[in-house]
Amino acid sequence: MISSGSAMEVDFRVRHHLRNGITSKTSKRALWDDIKKDYFVNLLCQYVSHSPKRNSWNRETWEKIREEMKERFAGSNISTEQLRQLERDLKKLYKSIKHIESQPGFRWDHDNKMLEASDNDWQKLFKADPKARKWHSKMLPYYSGLDTLYKGAYEIEYDSSTCLFFY
Numbered sequence: 001m002i003s004s005g006s007a008m009e010v011d012f013r014v015r016h017h018l019r020n021g022i023t024s025k026t027s028k029r030a031l032w033d034d035i036k037k038d039y040f041v042n043l044l045c046q047y048v049s050h051s052p053k054r055n056s057w058n059r060e061t062w063e064k065i066r067e068e069m070k071e072r073f074a075g076s077n078i079s080t081e082q083l084r085q086l087e088r089d090l091k092k093l094y095k096s097i098k099h100i101e102s103q104p105g106f107r108w109d110h111d112n113k114m115l116e117a118s119d120n121d122w123q124k125l126f127k128a129d130p131k132a133r134k135w136h137s138k139m140l141p142y143y144s145g146l147d148t149l150y151k152g153a154y155e156i157e158y159d160s161s162t163c164l165f166f167y
Contacts, residue, residue: 029082029085030078030079030082030086032086034139034141034142036069036073037086037090037142038141038142038145039069039072039073040065040069040083040086040087041090041142041145041146041149042142042145043065043068043069044057044065044087044145044149045145045148045149047061047064047065048149059080062080062083062084063080065083066078066079066080066083069083090142090146091146091150093146094143094146094147094149094150095150096135097115097135097140097143097146100115100125100132100135101115103117103121103125104121105117105118105120105121106121106125108143110144112139113139113140113141113143113144114135114137114138114139114140115135115136115138122136
């Protein structure tokens with residue numbers, strides 16, 4: 001909306017929002033790169049032992065995590081709700097990867113940090129679920145942290161309408 005300022009001012013605001021993890025002035029969703037996600041997952045792992053229940057974090061812990069994220073990524077304006085949403089999204093992502101990993105011929109390659117299977121197995125998966133194509137040759141550097149957090153905590157029930165194949 002250029003009417004509220006010059007094109008240069010609008011461009012500056014867009015760059016500022018992108019740099020600080022804000023998708024738009026009115027959006028409550030943040031943009032997360034792999035570096036931020038990895039750091040966040042490590043914080044979740046660090047603080048999970050402070051929780052009375054497995055994989056639940058209290059208000060004070062979420063605030064500590066938010067402060068550490070703000071300190072590590074100076075200038076970012078991350079809210080506790082954005083962090084909670086990211087954790088929910090990462091949980092869905094984990095379930096999606098575990099579902100694929102449970103398919104015959106698939107395994108997690110810890111060295112390359114990606115799913116591994118023969119081309120034939122990938123093609124079978126693509127026919128069954130075209131959205132899974134996103135994971136072919138896609139690195140996921142924070143998967144081992146997610147596995148630490150969620151392994152055995154959830155039965156993997158695949159529902160293509162809720163699984164996230166777009167990360």
